[in-house]
Amino acid sequence: MNSMDDNLECIAGVSREEDFPILSRRIDDNPLIYLDSAATSLQPRQVVSEMSRYYLEISANIHRGKHYLSEEVSTDYEEGRYKVAQFLGCAGNEVVFVRNTTEALNLVAAGLDIGKDDIVVACTDSHHSNYLPWLDRAAVKLVRVGAQGEVDLEHYRELLKLSPRVVALTHCSNVSGLYAPLEEMTRMAKEAGALVVVDAAQSIPHRRLNVGRLGIDFLAFSAHKMLGPTGIGVLFGKQSHLRDMNPVILGGGMVDWVDTSGYRTRKIPHKFEAGTPHIAGVYGLVAAVKYLEKIGFDRLEAHDLALSKLLFSEAEKRDYLVVAAPGTHADRCAILSFKMKGTDDMGNIARMLSDSFGIMCRSGHMCAQPYVDYSFNGDILRASCYLYNNRRDIVNLFQALDQLQLVVS
Amino acid sequence: MIDDFGDNFEAARKEITYAYENVRFFRKHMDEAKLSPEDIRTPGDFGRIPPTEKKHYRKNFPLDVLAKGYTLKDDRLTRFPSAGTTGERLMTVELGLVYMKRAIETMSVYPLIHTIFNRQPLNQVRYAPPNCSDVECANPYSTMQDRLLRDGTLVLAVYHDLLTTPEVILKQNIEEVEKHQPQMYFIDSTHLAFLMRYMRKHGYTPPNGPLLSSYTPCTDVSRRQILENFGRDVHFSEVVAMSEMGYMAMECPVGGLHINTKSYHLEFICNGRPAEPGEMAELYITTLDNGCIPHLRYRTGDVYRFFDSQCLCGHNFPLIRIEGRLRNFLFRNGEIVLTPKELDGIVGAPRWMDMYKMKQTDENDFLFNFIPNEKYEENNEKYIRDELLLKLGPGADLVMEKVDYIPTERSGKFLACVSSEGEKMYSKGFCL
Numbered sequence: 051m052n053s054m055d056d057n058l059e060c061i062a063g064v065s066r067e068e069d070f071p072i073l074s075r076r077i078d079d080n081p082l083i084y085l086d087s088a089a090t091s092l093q094p095r096q097v098v099s100e101m102s103r104y105y106l107e108i109s110a111n112i113h114r115g116k117h118y119l120s121e122e123v124s125t126d127y128e129e130g131r132y133k134v135a136q137f138l139g140c141a142g143n144e145v146v147f148v149r150n151t152t153e154a155l156n157l158v159a160a161g162l163d164i165g166k167d168d169i170v171v172a173c174t175d176s177h178h179s180n181y182l183p184w185l186d187r188a189a190v191k192l193v194r195v196g197a198q199g200e201v202d203l204e205h206y207r208e209l210l211k212l213s214p215r216v217v218a219l220t221h222c223s224n225v226s227g228l229y230a231p232l233e234e235m236t237r238m239a240k241e242a243g244a245l246v247v248v249d250a251a252q253s254i255p256h257r258r259l260n261v262g263r264l265g266i267d268f269l270a271f272s273a274h275k276m277l278g279p280t281g282i283g284v285l286f287g288k289q290s291h292l293r294d295m296n297p298v299i300l301g302g303g304m305v306d307w308v309d310t311s312g313y314r315t316r317k318i319p320h321k322f323e324a325g326t327p328h329i330a331g332v333y334g335l336v337a338a339v340k341y342l343e344k345i346g347f348d349r350l351e352a353h354d355l356a357l358s359k360l361l362f363s364e365a366e367k368r369d370y371l372v373v374a375a376p377g378t379h380a381d382r383c384a385i386l387s388f389k390m391k392g393t394d395d396m397g398n399i400a401r402m403l404s405d406s407f408g409i410m411c412r413s414g415h416m417c418a419q420p421y422v423d424y425s426f427n428g429d430i431l432r433a434s435c436y437l438y439n440n441r442r443d444i445v446n447l448f449q450a451l452d453q454l455q456l457v458v459s
Numbered sequence: 460m461i462d463d464f465g466d467n468f469e470a471a472r473k474e475i476t477y478a479y480e481n482v483r484f485f486r487k488h489m490d491e492a493k494l495s496p497e498d499i500r501t502p503g504d505f506g507r508i509p510p511t512e513k514k515h516y517r518k519n520f521p522l523d524v525l526a527k528g529y530t531l532k533d534d535r536l537t538r539f540p541s542a543g544t545t546g547e548r549l550m551t552v553e554l555g556l557v558y559m560k561r562a563i564e565t566m567s568v569y570p571l572i573h574t575i576f577n578r579q580p581l582n583q584v585r586y587a588p589p590n591c592s593d594v595e596c597a598n599p600y601s602t603m604q605d606r607l608l609r610d611g612t613l614v615l616a617v618y619h620d621l622l623t624t625p626e627v628i629l630k631q632n633i634e635e636v637e638k639h640q641p642q643m644y645f646i647d648s649t650h651l652a653f654l655m656r657y658m659r660k661h662g663y664t665p666p667n668g669p670l671l672s673s674y675t676p677c678t679d680v681s682r683r684q685i686l687e688n689f690g691r692d693v694h695f696s697e698v699v700a701m702s703e704m705g706y707m708a709m710e711c712p713v714g715g716l717h718i719n720t721k722s723y724h725l726e727f728i729c730n731g732r733p734a735e736p737g738e739m740a741e742l743y744i745t746t747l748d749n750g751c752i753p754h755l756r757y758r759t760g761d762v763y764r765f766f767d768s769q770c771l772c773g774h775n776f777p778l779i780r781i782e783g784r785l786r787n788f789l790f791r792n793g794e795i796v797l798t799p800k801e802l803d804g805i806v807g808a809p810r811w812m813d814m815y816k817m818k819q820t821d822e823n824d825f826l827f828n829f830i831p832n833e834k835y836e837e838n839n840e841k842y843i844r845d846e847l848l849l850k851l852g853p854g855a856d857l858v859m860e861k862v863d864y865i866p867t868e869r870s871g872k873f874l875a876c877v878s879s880e881g882e883k884m885y886s887k888g889f890c891l
Contacts, residue, residue, distance in 0.1 A: 121548065125869040132620070132866035136828075141864045143623040262863050289625065317618075340820075 061353045061437040063345045069094040070438050080408030083443045088224050088252060088385050088434030089412050090274045093334070097277055100337035101330040111326055113303060123329060130332040131319070137339050138269070138286050139260035146285040146292070146319040147327055151251040152179035154270030154285035155218075157322065158247055159183035161295030162216070169214040171244070173201065173230065175223040175421045180249040180270075184218055192420075199226040199375025199425075206235065210242035217244045221259075222252035225416050225425075225432070226375035227358065227385030229253065236264055245291070251275055255436065256354045256383050258347040261286050273331065277436075278338035282331025285322075292318040299324040350437060357384035357435045357444065364448045370455045374425055384435035387416065389426050390451070392459030396431040399454060403431075407450040409443075468502055470747040471724040475499055475508070478753040481526040484519040485755060505726075506733075510743055510756045516703065517549050525552070529751045536751055541702035542588070542870040551703040557750045558705040561722040565706035568717040568774045569696050572669045575643055583612040584641040586632075586650050587674045588871030589619055603635050613639045619871045621653055622864050629657045636665050644670045648677035648697075649814065649873040652684040656813060656832075659688055669694040675872045676781060676799065679808035680815060699781055701759065704744060708779060717776035718765070723747060726756065727765050729891050736767040739782060739798075741891050760785050762798065762891060786885035787876050789819050789851070793884070797850050799876035805846045811835040816865045819878035825851060827859045835861075 060066050066073050070092050075082045084092055104126075110119035112127045128142075135142045148154045160183070164170070170184040174192045184190050191209050194202040210217075217239035222229050232248065239246045247268040250259060255276035261269050268291065272283040287295070297304060297315065301324040307314040315321035342350065362378040365371050365386055374387040389396060400413035412432045415422045422430055433447055476496040478485040489495060492509050499505055516524055521531055529536065529552075537555040541548055566573040575581070606614040615632045618624040632654055644651070651670070658665065670685065670693060677697045686695060697716065699708035708718040718725065724747060726733065727740035734740030742759045762782040770778050782788075783799030790796065797805075802817055815829040827847065829840065844859055851857060867873045 128869050129866075135864065135866065136862070139863065141623045142620045142866050143618070289623070293625075344824075 060440045061345060061349055063349070064094075064437055066438050069096065071095065073438060077404065077408040080406075083407075083409045083446055085433040085435060085439065085443065085447060086410045086412050087255075087436035087439075088227075088275070088432065090280065091255065091277050091436050092438060093279060093338075094277055094341055096341055097279065097334045097337045100333040101279060104330045104333045112329055113320075127327075127329060127332050130336040133336050133339060134284055137258075137343070138284075139262045140286055141289065143318050144286055144289055144292065146287065146322045147332060148270075148283045148285050148322075149281055149328070150272040150274070150283040151177075151249060151270045152283075154268075154283055155179050155247065155249060156183045157285055157298055158268045158270070158287070158295075159187055160298045162245070164188045164215055168216070169212050170216045170218055171206070171209045171212075171214045171239075172218040173220040173223075174424070175199070175225055175228075175418060176218065176220050177224055177249060177251065178417045178419070179251075180218050180220055180247070181420070184216065188215070195375075195421075198377050198380065199223070199228050200380065201230050201235070203231070203234070207238065210238055210244070213242065214239075214244045216247055217242075218247045219249065220252075221248055221250045222256075222383055222385075223375075223418075223421075224252050224385065225387045225418050225421055225430075227252075227382040227387075227434070228375050229257075229381045229383070231381075232259075233264060236266055240265055252383065252385070255342075256347075256350055267291055273335040273338060276338055277341055279328075279331045279334035282328045282335050284335075289318065292322070295322075297322050297324065301325050303327075345437065353437060354383050354435070357439060358382050360441060360444050361386040361433065361435070364444065368448070368451070368455075370459060371451070372426070374430065384439070385432060386434075387422075387430045387432045389428070389430055390455055390458060392455070394428050396429040399431055399458065402454055403447075403450055407446065409447055409450055411447075467720070467724050467747055468505075471505065471745050472496070472499055474724075474745060474747050474749060474753055475755060477526070477749045478755055481528075482524060482753060484515065484523040485753070487523075488515070488755075505756075508756050510758045511754065512758050513547060513549055513703075513760070516551070516752070516754070520550055521552070524752050526749075526751055526753065533751075539702045539705075542872075549703060551752060553705075553751050554748075557748045560748075561704070561719065562706040564722045565698070565709050565719040568709045568711045568715075568772070568776055569669075569694070571694055571712070572643075572671065572696060575669055578642070580611050581643060582639055582641045583610070583643045583645060584615060584636060584639060585612050585645045586615045586617065586654060587645065587647040588621075588650065588867070588873075589617060603638070612645070613641070615654075617650060619867065619869075621650060621867050621871075621873060624653075626657075629654065633658060633661070633663050637663075640666050642666075642668045644668055646670055646672055646685075647674035647872070648672045648681035648685060649675060649875075652681035652813070655684050655688040664688060667693060669696065671696055671698050673698040673700050675874060676783060676803075678803050678806070678815070678875050680806065680812055683808035683810070684813070701761075703754065703757075704746070707744075708776075708781075711770060711772040711774055713771045715770040715772060715774075715778050716780060717770065717774055718763075718779045720776055727763060731890070734765070737764055739764055739795075739891060741785065760885070762788070783876065784881075785889065785891070786881045787874060787878055788881045788884075789817070789825070789876070789878050790880040790884050791822060791852060791855070793889075796852060797847075797876075799874075801850070802847075802876050805850070806843055809839065811839050814865055814873075815875060816873075817876045819880050822880060823854055823856050825855060825857045827857065828862045828865050829859070830863065830865065831861050 108123050110123045112124045131145045132142045135145045164187050168188045170188040170190050172190050174195045194205045196202050221232050236246050245267045248266050250269050250271045254271040267288050269286040274280040304321045304324040305313045306316050359378050365373045370391045372389045397413045400411050403409040403411055479489055479496050535554050536552045539551040616628050697710040700706045710716050724745040726743040728743055729738050729740040742761050742763050744757045746754045762785055764780045766778040787799050788795050811834040813830045813832050818826045
């Protein structure tokens with residue numbers, strides 16, 4: 051166990067070596083430093099162990115039989131749904147298991163019966179997954195961002211006067227790490243009569259959200275950004291909306307009755323879960339939620355904030371860096387996106403950070419190309435932290451950048 | 460132990476002989492213990508028979524637990540499935556008449572209910588966890604006719620995960636109750652309290668009739684809500700039943716819980732010995748009916764205290780108090796710190812609370828969720844926290860959370876107290 055007195059060691063309750071054995075790996079003698087958690091977090095042993103338990107000891111399919119294992123796995127799977135519901139502050143039948151955030155948001159966009167005459171207000175810093183499904187079907191209006199990357203609430207207020215059907219919010223930008231004022235924006239959207247759809251992929255690993263109290267209509271996130279496995283995600287939807295929506299995928303497991311003239315779908319949420327789902331993924335997701343709850347979201351948030359401050363204060367000291375939404379006082383998580391002056395090839399920088407220093411960062415457009423192109427006019431590099439990161443990881447990143455800038459500028 | 464053993468010891472001996480001669484599992488069970496029915500001569504010998512457990516009846520069903528001469532096609536037999544959770548499911552078949560006799564005998568502790576129950580025809584309503592797996596068969600499309608049983612029982616529709624039951628079904632529940640005009644209700648108290656909240660909100664008072672509360676232990680919070688809606692003079696009785704036995708105990712008109720010692724041979728076992736009055740003990744049951752599936756020294760996993768005092772109602776069935784299922788007890792350092800019944804005593808029946816659930820998630824970690832209602836004021840729950848911390852002991856991490864939703868168990872039942880440590884202790888073979 052590590053202490054967390056200054057909030058910048060590995061968070062209390064987490065053993066880097068025992069829980070995250072991957073952090074003991076070395077890349078050509080350099081200890082591995084993982085700063086790509088906004089793409090995919092590491093999975094602790096507890097999560098992998100639960101998934102292994104499913105494959106090695108249970109293995110059966112859900113809701114498809116009466117044998118012992120079938121009942122055991124069905125119970126675990128549905129109790130997993132209840133666990134997620136309690137985590138979100140909603141009811142069990144408001145949780146739909148999907149592959150990821152992208153699938154969840156597509157399911158909502160496709161299920162809402164919207165057309166090109168409908169206005170959808172989205173965020174400029176949206177991930178493609180909360181932009182393209184709307185762009186494809188509706189008239190999308192983007193809320194401008196201010197000079198520091200923050201949401202322009204005045205512009206947002208103006209757009210709400212257009213009576214949008216949907217407001218598609220990005221709770222935390224995967225580029226700038228800035229949090230949108232979710233409570234305020236939700237309230238404003240509800241006053242305008244819009245449905246509120248929230249992409250919480252980047253926020254839910256760090257902050258506890260209560261969808262019931264916030265009054266959100268839909269919320270989506272992926273397990274793999276919160277210590278869980280890939281291939282499993284969650285869509286929360288209010289019961290009344292889910293009941294009215296038609297499923298996009300049809301097949302086994304989502305019907306009560308089928309004959310030659312038609313079919314009757316199962317009740318929510320099962321009508322949205324056709325085919326055999328990622329059962330092991332649900333075991334992993336539940337283990338991840340338990341792991342995070344055990345640490346406590348107060349601690350997670352404090353640790354994230356401390357890392358964020360360190361990232362941005364170190365970035366501020368370096369004039370060779372151009373940073374997305376600079377400033378250490380903003381409400382943000384520990385995500386730093388930047389360019390280095392003198393070079394456009396941030397992919398090359400990412401490769402050198404990895405191979406020469408053992409530091410894993412993301413490069414590219416971060417699946418938010420309109421925003422990244424608007425802010426940087428090209429590729430960027432992103433360092434993102436999570437509960438297993440500490441001060442040393444960040445110091446090493448900046449020391450490596452200091453060395454690289456001498457040869458690339 | 461209960462001192463009317465003499466009354467049914469001979470019946471118990473006959474059951475042993477019957478089981479030994481007619482049920483392959485028991486012959487093997489007794490042979491392995493190097494016992495024959497002739498060895499059981501005195502009540503003291505009875506304890507030499509190794510206890511039987513749920514797994515024995517599950518593993519040996521049907522071939523080795525059905526008595527000779529019975530098949531599953533026998534029209535006289537009724538199926539009593541137990542949904543169970545975590546692999547504890549069980550199918551029991553028994554002569555319908557045997558269960559009926561046990562029920563009538565048990566109901567003798569509440570003469571008015573006993574009388575009404577024997578009336579025919581009798582319009583009854585059942586509102587309880589649905590006996591299905593939810594996903595495959597429960598749906599909101601069934602009609603009243605679909606759910607009307609031959610004996611006049613109307614089964615009201617409800618979702619497996621109780622609090623997710625949609626308004627359309629709750630409205631349907633009211634319409635059907637009004638149409639059916641029940642004279643008696645068989646209910647799960649958590650379920651009915653939930654329906655009561657909806658009914659009260661819509662200004663509906665259901666027809667008066669005795670209420671038999673079973674399926675899961677009745678919390679004081681649920682009882683309060685039910686009585687508030689039906690009125691304090693309604694006949695409300697908690698019934699203790701198991702799907703593999705039927706009715707076992709019932710609350711009398713003055714509130715005493717009496718266990719039926721006429722239909723069963725009962726043992727209250729503590730540390731492997733017969734318990735003293737007032738002592739916490741696990742109930743072992745032996746059936747006496749020479750029926751389809753005899754049960755010998757069956758470990759119920761349920762913990763009781765029995766008392767040797769006489770109840771004011773005058774009935775001679777012994778008074779008991781049910782502490783709960785051993786696997787739901789809260790444990791610390793291998794010791795019981797709180798039973799579900801003791802927990803319920805601490806919580807009481809506050810007017811500001813609709814539901815609660817305590818969950819022990821680890822040795823020191825306890826989560827108490829509760830659903831407040833409009834009467835709730837900040838910090839109302841303080842007395843519960845203070846008392847719980849006292850009982851749980853130093854180092855206990857108790858989180859109390861106000862929530863809008865608490866899921867049921869996957870079995871469809873709502874348990875107000877569950878425990879990972881209790882599960883561990885139970886599966887390790889912890890016995891009282």
